[in-house]
Amino acid sequence: MDASRRHDEVPSGLREGNRMAGLTRRDTLLSGTAALIGAATLPLIGAHAADLDVPTADVKSPDFKAESGATLRVLRPAKFVDPDEVLFRANTKKFSDQTGIPVRVDFVGWEDVQPQTAVAANTGAGPDIIIGFGSAPQIYANKLIQMNDLAEYLGAKYGGWHQLAQIYSCRWGTQDWLAIPMGGSGGASVYRVSWLKEAGYDSIPNDHAGFLEMATKLKKNNHPIGFALGHAVGDGNGFANWLLWSFGASLTDEKGKVSLDSKETIAALNYARELYPQMIEGTLSWGDPSNNKAFAAGDISLTFNGVSIYYVAKNSSDPKLQAIAADTNHQVPPLGMAKKSPSSSLVVNAMAFRHTKYPNACKEYLRFMMEAPQYAPWLAGCLGYWSNSLKAYGKMAFWDADPKLKPYIDSMDTPYYDSYKGPISAASSAVAANYTLVDMFASVATGNATPEAAVKTAARQAARYLKG
Template sequence: MRRITRRELLQATGGGAAVAKTGGLAAILATGRAPAYAQTTQIHWLKWNDFVPAGDQLLRRQLLGEAEKALGIKINLETIGLNDLQARVTAAIQSQSGADITMAFNNNAQLYAESCVDVSDVCEELAASQGGFYDLAKAQSHDGRKWVAVPYCIIGAMVAYRKSWFDEIGVTTFPETWEAYREAGRKLKARGRPIGQSLGHTVGDAPAFCYPLMWSFGGREVEADGKTVKLNSKETIESVKFMTAFWKEAHDEGGLAWDDSNNNRAFLSGTISSTLNGASIYIEALRKPDQYKTDSGAQMRTDILHAPLPRGAHGQFGVHPFQNHMVMGYSKNQKAAKEFLRWFHSPAVYEKWFVVQKGFATGPTRSWENHKVWDEDPVMAPYRVAGRLGLVYGHAGPAGQKAAEVLSKYIIVDMYAKAVQGMSAEDAVKWAEAEVKKVYGTGA
């Protein structure tokens, strides 16, 4: 853009005194050239590599360009592996430099509440216009005083399973109880088709499996007061004993070292029969129907169904991985970052991203339950109400900093991992309770 000189400006406005009048602005517009402003504000946005590649492709090819035109803000998007996010934000806070907007998973934003900008104005505006946030979203993004992050999406965690393989062992509907799932898994593993599950240090699948299993047996890390640690109980020990047998009888035992992508690859290659996952396995099979085939040569997408985790004696539970975005306190572009998040979550813009997700990620506000995308594919129907049904890590206590720390240290996941590797259930639970007490400040 050519810079307008002072002489040209004065000529266009009829003299310096006219600049202050409305006619001066009209004259500037009449020249057909915008005044030369300071360099366009640039925002550094750090997020995960989307498990639905079309999501990131849409951002880079279309939406970020639209944002620059609409807001005059250039967005520099950086994507990294899911398990690398927490290390990056920790390092950025320590150095007081880094991305302006950073994605957080589950309740991790609570760990950085003092280092985040108050985004209550953005969140309250979105909640008022879109039917309100799910309790799941608010619990993980609001620290009791303010919104510390803007909710981004909820990723439903359901069991993806091969329908024909379950049919072959006489299981025509997905098992409703843990014992029935264990029995089905035992038969499937005997046929070389084990269940696949991560028990490693990975953000999504491992904790999303272990916590609901514990809750369904009646175990919990802390009471509702958020202070009384209650992990070492008969109920928790029973859940660990169950998992130890379930693991050996029904699972691919290599899952101890899996991250959130290993089970996707194993399922699509036909080496596991079921796994807890977002809808990314099914969406990948839809995306490449001729690449992923069943034993009979049919497209694998026709043999995939979804179901919630089974129930135990104390109920049926689920955790649905959650994402939000923090505007960092060290950022020099806080106002622009908030404006971008407000713009991105406006219905007209967010819908474009939501549609390409095909149900893998659903909106954090209740209005998205009613979108027509849910009527287009019945295989995706179980994910529709994930935001309404999911519990938060730390249940029955609040999803605050202490619960986030227990999660980030993988204490509950490691409790099960230690047991399946040979530690007694009693010792594994005793170890985990001592670690949880350190976090909650109640001693070992």
């Protein structure tokens, strides 16, 4: 999903030298862990050992002849796990060493990516490549270099692209590639194993009724669940979308007309009203760090999140957090009425802008970064924080090294996205950025509005953005 809603706010610690600023969803891993990861994965970059770990087809590479005197500037989101930057920079240096093309990579705060992308697109100046968030290629489609040749080559060699990668990166309604999707940050159910067993469960029920019954038992045992119903960029919108999609509802229809006022949405709202009393108090004011902190404190038994809660706890020197990690597991969010996991990923898309003087060098750089000797160690080093956009990388051995990572493998194998089921646009992104769905569910959960009144209010708000 796009940067307007699916990313977390950058902790102040990140702006101040990447110091830990608390257990936020996309916090940097503990320095000791990061050092261990870096030490373990960096040798792979030189040895190309990762080639053996990825099943590939014998496909001829496109001949991207870089322009004479080419230099590149790349802008991308700042790290939230250390190996992301360490390995990305190492791969970039390797590219420069092999090609002689200097590449400058700027890592900027997540909240700065979208405005800087807009400036580059509107002024026709700035970075040659921007690795932006989900919807950006659709918004700036006419400013981008088409990537069909590169995308088709990578898809043919690495087992094809996951569905979400194509939804965000192809020009809407076509097979014309506007960007190269490098990966996505997905979410899963994060839960305490012993507390579920205490309530009589070995795993999380996949149906709504079973999930509600489990939540009720957990609350009775003083282990409530916790989901953000406040203006949390990632967690609030993610929970609202799960409620909507798992009941078969959608923001828009295939043509982009607001379809929110439906019996499916009413059912989702009624369910939210029943689920809310099983939650810990205070979720109406939760921001993105809140569920992480509550889980790490032992205050909640279950939430939706990425891998960061588990890994920060697992690699902590605090015995209490280590014990929580040992008692933590992950599962795909309950399907409800959906056929595939009713959740999405924050997709990062590499876009080459038409203002670049070196379009071939841009494509060659992106090809290099997506090939197994570079991409595989980067993916493994991030330990599931980024999930793979190309299917072959889901067969890498590191996913099996810790079974608790497995729910994140197919995070991009989903048909769900911000403006599901309609076209992606700046207007559809604005609906999410203004928490239209979150506020709708929160108003019903607290009894401040009936489902019928809340859905009509939300539908009117969405229509104001989408009318054009």
